[in-house]
Amino acid sequence: MTICSRLLLALGILGISLLAQGEKTSADLIVSGGTVVTMDGARTIYDDGAVVIKDDIIVAVGQRTEVEGFINGHTHVPMTLFRGLHDDVTLDEWLHKYIFPAEAKNVNEDFVRWGTRLAAAEQIRSGITTFADMYYFEDAIAEETKAAGMRGVLGETFIDFPAPDNKSEAEMLAYTERFLKRWQGDPLIHAAPAPHSIYTCSRKTLQDSAELARKYHAPILIHVAEMKKEWEDSEKQNGMSPVQYLDSIGVLGPDVIAAHCIYVDEKDRMTLAQKQVGCVHNPSSNMMLASGVSPVPEMRAEGVAVGLGTDGPAGSNNDLDLMEEMDLAAKLAKITKMNPLALNAKAVVEMATIDGAKAIHMDKEIGSLEKGKKADLILISLNEPNAVPMYDIYAQLAYALKASDVETVVIGGRVVMRDRKLLTVNEEQAIEKAREYKKTIAASLGLN
Numbered sequence: 393m394t395i396c397s398r399l400l401l402a403l404g405i406l407g408i409s410l411l412a413q414g415e416k417t418s419a420d421l422i423v424s425g426g427t428v429v430t431m432d433g434a435r436t437i438y439d440d441g442a443v444v445i446k447d448d449i450i451v452a453v454g455q456r457t458e459v460e461g462f463i464n465g466h467t468h469v470p471m472t473l474f475r476g477l478h479d480d481v482t483l484d485e486w487l488h489k490y491i492f493p494a495e496a497k498n499v500n501e502d503f504v505r506w507g508t509r510l511a512a513a514e515q516i517r518s519g520i521t522t523f524a525d526m527y528y529f530e531d532a533i534a535e536e537t538k539a540a541g542m543r544g545v546l547g548e549t550f551i552d553f554p555a556p557d558n559k560s561e562a563e564m565l566a567y568t569e570r571f572l573k574r575w576q577g578d579p580l581i582h583a584a585p586a587p588h589s590i591y592t593c594s595r596k597t598l599q600d601s602a603e604l605a606r607k608y609h610a611p612i613l614i615h616v617a618e619m620k621k622e623w624e625d626s627e628k629q630n631g632m633s634p635v636q637y638l639d640s641i642g643v644l645g646p647d648v649i650a651a652h653c654i655y656v657d658e659k660d661r662m663t664l665a666q667k668q669v670g671c672v673h674n675p676s677s678n679m680m681l682a683s684g685v686s687p688v689p690e691m692r693a694e695g696v697a698v699g700l701g702t703d704g705p706a707g708s709n710n711d712l713d714l715m716e717e718m719d720l721a722a723k724l725a726k727i728t729k730m731n732p733l734a735l736n737a738k739a740v741v742e743m744a745t746i747d748g749a750k751a752i753h754m755d756k757e758i759g760s761l762e763k764g765k766k767a768d769l770i771l772i773s774l775n776e777p778n779a780v781p782m783y784d785i786y787a788q789l790a791y792a793l794k795a796s797d798v799e800t801v802v803i804g805g806r807v808v809m810r811d812r813k814l815l816t817v818n819e820e821q822a823i824e825k826a827r828e829y830k831k832t833i834a835a836s837l838g839l840n
């Protein structure tokens with residue numbers, strides 16, 4: 393028996409009657425043999441549960457360990473190829489001396505494809521089933537994400553300088569409109585515009601990209617209040633905070649996914665809650681760049697949906713491990729408030745699953761193991777030295793279990809990793825290609 397040897401983290405619930413009463417249900421996949429952590433409204437846990445899947449939908453959840461797949465609410469996946477390029481410098485130096493020149497010289501469609509493949513392998517291995525991305529050539533990223541069988545909210549970047557793919561705002565608008573049209577109705581890919589931030593986009597760029605998103609009912613991805621300087625400059629130039637500025641120009645709404653939200657005062661937080669903006673907390677990145685600490689406990693208490701992200705993976709993390717972000721989110725809040733109760737294990741598991749789904753405005757589809765939701769779930773081994781004994785499943789998930797304990801990953805009913813073997817990504821090839829890219833990138837910057 394494999395009872396209690398695995399943890400199934402799923403988003404969604406019910407359907408237990410189907411199993412209990414032995415009613416006939418045609419299923420494509422039944423995941424069983426463990427504890428099911430549903431993250432449903434009642435946070436139901438089945439000690440020996442199962443999840444029954446037909447097509448890409450959960451039709452039943454009942455006794456048997458599975459967990460809702462994790463949601464990485466903010467990242468830039470092709471930057472895997474810049475992982476470790478240069479760390480331990482200020483953000484300004486990193487951007488201007490290393491990353492902008494490296495991007496100008498190296499980022500093309502081939503680069504983003506290989507970077508995305510590598511990131512898909514890394515994310516699947518750590519139990520991530522959905523990620524929200526902001527980069528260039530996002531249409532190619534979408535193709536690679538779909539090929540890997542992952543769910544993605546993929547934002548094409550708008551920025552007020554010539555980008556590696558589009559050289560003007562007109563080109564950015566035309567590219568993104570084609571991109572939005574192409575992926576309408578896709579079961580895995582949600583295409584979106586991603587105006588980079590208020591400090592790299594004019595009011596017009598911000599408004600035009602938001603208008604385009606709304607025309608196609610797409611979300612809007614943006615970095616918000618991530619640096620002290622951004623907040624100070626906004627106060628000087630706009631006479632108000634970044635959040636109030638974005639609200640005043642009509643950008644905020646229930647379709648916005650705001651990464652970071654560090655410099656947000658009480659008034660800003662009320663605005664974020666009222667406008668139903670989703671926020672994504674990136675503890676590794678915020679610590680590594682010494683950006684500041686997002687007031688996560690306050691935002692949660694005030695009704696803002698707060699998810700978790702890895703950011704990075706270059707220069708600000710440098711990996712794509714959401715289990716690590718759960719651990720760090722709780723510990724960062726505790727040390728900042730000098731209060732071990734500030735943010736608990738259950739709260740950070742919520743942020744990685746159901747609240748993450750709310751933050752990216754997809755909680756009707758994903759975020760919990762419930763009947764009717766998409767069949768995104770992971771199995772985590774509990775047969776590891778760091779997994780026993782287990783008194784509290786949320787504490788185990790947040791503080792003890794590791795990405796390497798993830799054994800099997802199902803996305804939309806498709807098994808993408810079984811017993812730690814990737815089934816949709818050629819991992820060896822992606823690793824080899826990353827090593828080749830390292831040589832080209834280093835040479836392009838005159839490094840050894």
Ligand SMILES: [Zn+2]
Binds near residue numbers: 467468615651703704
């Ligand atoms: Zn970012």
